[in-house]
Amino acid sequence: MTRAPRRESSLAMPKPMPVAPPVITPERPSNVFSGSIMAPDHMRRCALLLLFLAACHREQAFRNAPVILISVDxxxxxxxxxxGYRGVETPNLDALRADSMLFERAYSHCPMTLxxxxxxxxxxxxxxxxxRNNxxxxxxxxxxxxxxxxxxxxxxRSGAAVSSYVLRGETGIKNGFDFYDDGIAVAAAGAISEHQRSGFETLxxxxxxxxKNASQPFFFFFHIYEPHAPYDPSSAA
Known part of the structure; x- marks a missing residue:
């Protein structure tokens, strides 16, 4: 038994056309992104201008913004x-942390207040x-x-209110402030580090x-001392 010869299809597939590689010269680094793929020059310039204006707007938004420094001694x-500590609740600090940058390796330069x-x-x-000391x-x-x-x-304009006697103005730390409140009553006896006022009064x-100064650029330094309060255990302890 013989097989009939195979007939070629009348629908001939077109041969693929050769594609020239990108022309790269010193005058023309690359044409890979030429034509419709790459935006015209004026479009690129417009994009750069928009980025510049956005940066300027962001800078303008923060220009003269209030600066508040809060120190909890x-x-x-x-x-x-x-x-990561779970022994207390600090909802206000947690809210601030959620909307802020948290530094995990920030250290005090000295274990003393002044x-x-x-x-x-x-x-x-x-x-x-x-x-170097208080x-x-x-x-x-x-x-x-x-x-x-x-x-x-x-x-x-700058202001400050502190809660510890060791930050009193006469130490020189108040220089440069327009307002510096260190009105802390000092007892006749006791360690100088124990002289403080309530953080609520300072607040x-x-x-x-x-x-009074919210209508202008301002800097305020707010210092509270509660965690430093002397530990006075009860008689039962």
Missing amino acids: TLRSDHLPAY PSHVSILTGLLPTEHEV IGYRFDSARFPTLQQTLREHGY KIANSWIE
Whole structure:
């Protein structure tokens, strides 16, 4: 038995056309994105302009924004829910943390109130700004520029309210502030680190000043001392 010869289809498939590779020369680095794939030059310029305007708008939105520095003396990060601790509840700090940047490796330059806060306001180590203890040192703001002085040069008013006697104005830390409230009654006896006022009293002063200056660029330094309060166990302990 013989098989009939196979008939070729009358529908011949077209042969693929050769495609020239992209021409790359020093004058024309690449034509891979030429034609309809790449936007014309004026479209690219428009896109760059929009990006520039967006950046300017963002910068303008933050220009002259209020700056508020809140310091909670002796507050341990490892006892805050924001850092994984579950022994207390801090809903306000949690809300702030949800809308902020959280630093996990930020350390105090000195385990003492005055030199540590001078470091915060200058960006310098205690060995540089030369305030190394709560007692016996005075900060020289004429030699070391501070945050409040820099902001004043940019049109900001600055205020502060502190809750500890070791941050009293006569230590030099108040220099550069337009307003500095350190009105803390000092008892005749007791350790100097125990002289403090309630954070609620300090908060009232802060709120009052901020309300009066809210219509202009301002910087406020708000310091509370509650975690540093002396621990007085009950007689049952």
